[in-house]
Amino acid sequence: MNQAIGVIDSGVGGLTVAHELIRQLPKERLIYLGDTQRCPYGPRSNEEVKKFTWEMVEFLVRKNIKMLVVACNTATAFTLNELKDCLPIPVIGVIKPGARAAINETKNNHIGVIGTEGTISSNAYVTALKDINADLHVQSLACPLFVPMVEHGCLSGEYAESVVSNSLFPLKQQQDLDTLILGCTHYPLIKNTIQQTIGENVSIISSSKETAREASAILGFNDLLYKGDETPIHQFYSTGEMEVFTRITKGIFKEFIDYFDSVTIEKAVLR
Amino acid sequence: MNQAIGVIDSGVGGLTVAHELIRQLPKERLIYLGDTQRCPYGPRSNEEVKKFTWEMVEFLVRKNIKMLVVACNTATAFTLNELKDCLPIPVIGVIKPGARAAINETKNNHIGVIGTEGTISSNAYVTALKDINADLHVQSLACPLFVPMVEHGCLSGEYAESVVSNSLFPLKQQQDLDTLILGCTHYPLIKNTIQQTIGENVSIISSSKETAREASAILGFNDLLYKGDETPIHQFYSTGEMEVFTRITKGIFKEFIDYFDSVTIEKAVLR
Structure with a gap:
């Protein structure tokens, strides 16, 4: 039996992690x-985020997952250590x-981070970066307009370009910036527009891609990679309205031909 | 006390991993x-490589290391699983x-791998890639001239360009190739020449950089990152002739100003 990797998110942003x-x-x-x-978890209290996260985790643990990926920045900031301590x-x-x-990518140690207001004000990326290298120069910027824009399906074109360009203006003033972290799982969907605005000389890091890469490394390190030949059947659950969730899921996974033969999309009842 | 990360290699190639x-x-x-x-381990028997590797490991284990990085492709291919099983x-x-x-980098699943004859004929990269994704197209190529060239200090210029260009000729015929793995720890030292030859459209993956990145992830995952403020003093040991080892070490680490205030370079006696 191919034990699954469980992925939780406050909504649809984590689908970019699932895709990777x-x-x-x-x-x-x-x-x-x-x-x-x-959703969104951003404006909620620490206690509420913890409670909701644990409800999601219990739903997945009952499905016998072999690894948990917390694909939500807010939930990661508030609950990751507790989850690591409590789950086997x-x-x-x-x-x-x-x-x-x-840190791997930068050549001059000048790194930018963009995310939601919650993530940026939590300072979680700055702490994670400086814990490893105290000499890094880190510039953080909240981009509160990006998530609503992406959730409305606006990923490119004139309006998207103008929102991205105006939002990133403070970072474009930083001549030394050579690496930019997309610190929100929605942002990979507008990566091209962000790259175009910030310039080709800045390397863009997608947390979604890199989280998948580390999931691969940690599964490999713990000898948990699936070694059989069964074709996986993925399951997607949403606690809310199914139509929008299904539409966004299909949009994100559109390049996988025949993908929806091997997927189920269902409503989840947590309590 | 800042417990050290131990790095072993058959010679000087692993210094690029240490650098990263x-x-x-x-x-x-x-x-x-x-x-x-x-050195080199490439032409030696499986048993001999295992014996020599264990002698190096015992030398480092006596120094109470917290993690072991096997920075040698041959030693990795022959001993990694055994070391993982036996060491705590x-x-x-x-x-x-x-x-x-x-796999993270490629957009079209066409990946090239270059390495020594030993590494390429072991098929270790092809196996590692296909174990994760059986649908990858992998093109391997042995470049036996690169290591002796690098060890003679020839990293760029007309001769290096001609050796690299002639060696990579078969890969340059692969129109679809979008990612190339430097499957030998010496090769990052001639990365610029390789990039110039293979073209800017091919992403080059340095095993040395990526091994350091994963060491960071595994230390973090196991809560083993150093949290104190002591400035580290690194120790470099060689079993052979010290002059060449010292010269190459200094060459690889030359951009670290004041670096050699915090380094010792000594002869190691294994038996």
């Missing part, structure tokens, strides 16, 4: 749970993989 | 051991990190 997990680990089976009913399976978040990839 | 470990994990202390006296500390090799980084 399927791309980089095509033999692995995924169970994704998006708490779309109670490997648990990884989205913040440290992005930080480590940026 | 110090760059990406500047708080960590390193003990490097190069078996320059018995995390052990990582150079092959899987490069494979995972290439």
